[in-house]
Structure formats: structure tokens, C-alpha cells
Amino acid sequence: MDTAIELEKYILAHIDEQDPVLQELERETFLHVLRPRMLSGHLQGTILTTFSQMLQPQRILEVGTYTGYSAICLAKGLADDGQLHTIELNDELESIAQKYFQKAGLSEKIIQHLGDAKTIIPQLQGPFDLVFLDGDKRDYIAYFDLVVDQIRPGGIILADNILWSGKVVEKLDEKDEQTKGILAFNQKIKDDPRVSQTIIPFRDGLMLIRKK
Template sequence: MHFLSDELDDYIVDHSENEPQLLKELNRETWQKVLNPRMLSGVYQGRVLSILSKLIRPKNILELGTYTGYSALCLAEGMQKDGLLHTIDKNEELVDLQQKYFQKSNYGNQIVQHLGDAVKIIPTLDCKFDLVFIDADKPNYVNYFNLIIEKMNPGGVILSDNVLWTGKVIEPLNPKDVSTKILLAYNKLLKEDPRVETVLLPIRDGLTISRVL
């Protein structure tokens, strides 16, 4: 969802960093061959993820929700040379496409793919993270945060996507809408939890930046 006019949105994209060639190819192939291509982070958000990662210079990155691998490659741009990026997704149909582009990138040997339930996989990861990107199933956002927070290094950053949920967070709540209900609770948690300081940005469908204290 875009909260700005198309003209202003185009201006913002035109005056931001260009999309790298490999990501252009992945972007194109995602739209041509994969269901629900709107799930792709896209050019502008991808550049936001990239520059945040470059500012943080993480050694260990965790991504929840690989999709076709676009956002993982954006996050990897700021990773330290000896760093690792762990990315988790349930959809085995996209593994080959992810691997294709990971191996074509400069980070193929630094990206570890995990196939399965993130709630079960996260506790098995034996490392502390400097940067986490949550872009997976919304009903588990609170669960993910509670699993991740103890695995964060002080000063680490948690990025949470889709937190404005196409504006549903300010509309009357449908009791059957579990995703919106959880996102409301999640946004409240990030605001009130003393372990993090948080700012919510109106980037695309809402992106929260939470710094671990």
C-alpha cells in the first residue's frame, strides 16, 4: 500500500539509489513466474533495507519470510565480510529460485536457507543477531518478537514489515480478522516494551525500526 500520490511516490523512487542489475532480474522473474508478486519488497523498500544494513554493518542477520530472496539480497549488501544471513520460509516451491539468485550474487556462501516453521527453527539458531527483518505470517509477529529479543545483541535492530496493514490498524476491527488483531497488539508491544526503542515509518505498508537497548 502506498500512502502518497503516485506522482510523489515516483519522485521519491527516482531520487533514491538505483536498483542493482541482479535485483532487477529477480524482480522481473518474480513478477513473471511467481504467485502474489506484490509480496516482493520492491525497489524503494529494497534500497531502504540496503542502506539500513550498511549503516548497521551486521555480522549476523536473520530474515523471517524469504519469498523469492529479494529482501535477503538487499540486507546482505551491508553484511560484514565474515557475516552470515539466516533466512527462513515455509514455501519449498521457491527454494530453487532463491538459490539461483543467491548463488549469482556475491553473498551465496554467506546465506543460510532454512525451510520450515520459524517458531521451531529460531530456537535452534546458535548465534546473536545484529539485524532482524520480520516479513512473515502476521499472526506470529508477537511470537517471533518474543523468540528473537533474547537472541539480539545490544544495539541490534529489528525491522518489522507491513505493520500498517493497508490501513486496517486504524479501522474498526473485525473480530474475525486475526492478522489485524495481532498487528495491533504487536505495534503496542513495540511501543511499550522497555527492551527496545521504536519508530514506525510510513514506508510502503509500514516499516517499524526497533533498536534493542
């Protein structure tokens, strides 16, 4: 018996049922989009929703929309008049995300931006209560440097994939710029006196960063 697989099945059987809209979005992503494993998925989605509902944020920033799964999960916790800004580089994914934002009844709360997050973030006005980083791992430090001053004290940054399939503890391939980016980011956050942080070691690792 594969204990890890059985534990995941057990966890999924004991958390809230997956939203039908998210279930449909997940199915379409796996059928029609490259690298569908980039999707947050049900377990991570419930965690994102729970964090957002606890904070009841007025403004959320997401870097890396993909097909919109995580944006929908995060937007469920927004204050009544809150907004979520989400940034995606790949314009071929825009229509899928937009379709499901509408199906979820969240299209008025979610504002889509297409392009390089490093260019778009400075154009957005803070403060943000919650930021979710799930873009190019080589640019995590750049994203952090751009958003940290736009986050209110006590605000939260969630950074995805910070264990990077275990590569953070394996012998480093000097050509692997993605892993280098994650390693540098993790160390930078550890050393930054403006924030406190912990790591949630599920899936590919989620770092919870709180601005002091």
C-alpha cells in the same frame, strides 16, 4: 494528478539505480509467483541495504524469505565474514531464491532454512545484529519473543507491514487474524521496556525497533 504516484516516481528517480540482479528477480517474481506484491521492491530494498550498511552486521536473521529480494538487499551490508540466516515456510520458493543468491554472488553468505520459523529460530545461535520480520503476521509476537534475547544491545529489529494497508485504524473484522496479529504486535512493542521504536510510514509501514 495522483500526487502519491508522482511522488513515488520522483523518489525512485532520485535514489540509486536498481541492481540488475534484483531487477531480474522482481520481473521473475511478478511473472511466475503468487502474490508478487509481497516482494520488497526497489525503494524498500534500498532502505534495507542502507540500514544494513550502516550497521555492518556480523549476523542477520530474516523471517520470511519469499523469493529472496530482501535477503539480497540486507546481505549487501554484511561484514566481510558475516552471515544471513533466512527462513521460509513455502518450499516451492526455495529454488528461485537460491538461484538469485548465486547470481548476486551471495550464496556463501546467505543460509536458507525451510520450515516454521517458530521451530527454527530456537535452533539458531545468536547474537544477531539485525533481524527483519516479514513472515506470518499472526506470529509476529512469537517471532519477537524468540529473537529479542538473541539480539545484542543496540541491535535492530525491522518489522514489515505494521500498518497493514491501513487496517490498523479501520473497524476491526473479528475474523481477521492477520490484522489482530499486527495490532497486538504494535502494542506489545510500544509497551516493552527493553526496546525503543519508531514507525517509518512508507509502503505498508516499517517499524524500527532498537534493543536498549
